[in-house]
Amino acid sequence: MSLIVDEEEKLRIQNELSVHYKAILELLGEDSEREGLLKTPHRVAKAMQFLTKGYSEDPEEVLRSAMFQEEDYKQMVIVKDIDFFSLCEHHMLPFFGKAHIAYIPKKYITGLSKIPRVVDIFARRLQIQERLTMQIKDCIQRTLDPLGVMVVIEAQHMCMQMRGVEKQNSLTTTSDFTGFFQQAKTREEFMNLIKHQR
Numbered sequence: 001m002s003l004i005v006d007e008e009e010k011l012r013i014q015n016e017l018s019v020h021y022k023a024i025l026e027l028l029g030e031d032s033e034r035e036g037l038l039k040t041p042h043r044v045a046k047a048m049q050f051l052t053k054g055y056s057e058d059p060e061e062v063l064r065s066a067m068f069q070e071e072d073y074k075q076m077v078i079v080k081d082i083d084f085f086s087l088c089e090h091h092m093l094p095f096f097g098k099a100h101i102a103y104i105p106k107k108y109i110t111g112l113s114k115i116p117r118v119v120d121i122f123a124r125r126l127q128i129q130e131r132l133t134m135q136i137k138d139c140i141q142r143t144l145d146p147l148g149v150m151v152v153i154e155a156q157h158m159c160m161q162m163r164g165v166e167k168q169n170s171l172t173t174t175s176d177f178t179g180f181f182q183q184a185k186t187r188e189e190f191m192n193l194i195k196h197q198r
């Protein structure tokens with residue numbers, strides 16, 4: 001029942017977005033009635049709904065759905081090179097790259113495939129890279145309560161590259177951590193493991 005209502009609501013919003021995108025095309029000097037653009041407002045509306053669908057998903061629930069007790073494993077669990085695509089909240093232009101995540105379990109472990117899903121959920125919202133990094137860290141810390149968690153994100157920002165503000169191909173790196181990762185040695189171990197083979 002509520003699923004049908006959600007689907008109806010999604011379509012209603014899609015139509016409303018399309019009206020606005022049509023107006024935007026015209027304000028940008030385009031002829032919104034020309035053939036190539038006829039369906040564009042609707043396509044953009046759908047694309048934007050997809051790219052921001054993280055708002056309606058619960059990342060903690062995703063982690064909990066595959067959480068199990070594991071008392072003995074106290075080594076670093078690492079998921080590296082997680083591709084992500086997000087939109088910067090200042091320009092609504094893409095920023096994208098790779099996330100690398102490590103945690104040291106205390107009592108709970110989660111399915112490895114759940115970590116990239118958490119990245120996706122936070123990335124599919126309007127973001128800034130620093131907050132994306134922090135939110136992933138906080139989510140894992142709150143849900144799995146590990147001895148420590150560390151998140152490193154490397155990204156390219158189209159709002160800088162396309163507008164020529166910064167060097168092309170420049171990477172912005174952010175990191176955040178808790179617990180055992182406050183020790184430089186633990187951080188180093190993780191950083192060495194995610195180093196690129198260039």
Ligand SMILES: [Zn+2]
Nearest residue numbers: 088090091159
């Ligand atoms: Zn931006």
